[in-house]
Amino acid sequence: xxxxxxxxxxxxxxxxxxxxxxxxxxxxxxxxxxxxxxxxxxxxxxxxxxxxxxxxxxxxxxxxxxxxxxxxxxxxxxxxxxxxxxxxxxxxxxxxxx
Numbered sequence: 001x002x003x004x005x006x007x008x009x010x011x012x013x014x015x016x017x018x019x020x021x022x023x024x025x026x027x028x029x030x031x032x033x034x035x036x037x038x039x040x041x042x043x044x045x046x047x048x049x050x051x052x053x054x055x056x057x058x059x060x061x062x063x064x065x066x067x068x069x070x071x072x073x074x075x076x077x078x079x080x081x082x083x084x085x086x087x088x089x090x091x092x093x094x095x096x097x098x
Contacts, residue, residue: 003079008063013044030062 001009006027012020025031035041035053043051043059053059 006063008061027063030060033059033061 001007001024008025008027008029008031009022010025010031011022033043035043035055035057037053037055041053041057043053045051
């Protein structure tokens with residue numbers, strides 16, 4: 001996903017029986033997560049302490065209103081060169097460079 005997009009990327013960590021691939025949602029989208037459980041459930045978000053969830057709890061996830069600027073240690077074309085390299089080594093694309 002190009003870094004200049006304002007999309008939301010959802011990537012499951014240790015998926016067991018649900019989706020096992022990332023999903024890209026358009027800018028302005030939101031996701032509601034509902035807990036339906038009869039045992040302990042934990043919500044874990046990058047950079048935040050885990051939150052215990054109870055049956056019936058709900059969490060709304062949407063993009064923030066603020067932008068952030070990161071320090072770039074590589075030139076601006078690095079992302080795309082790196083992406084191209086990985087795509088060229090993708091066995092499902094029929095090409096594999098060693």
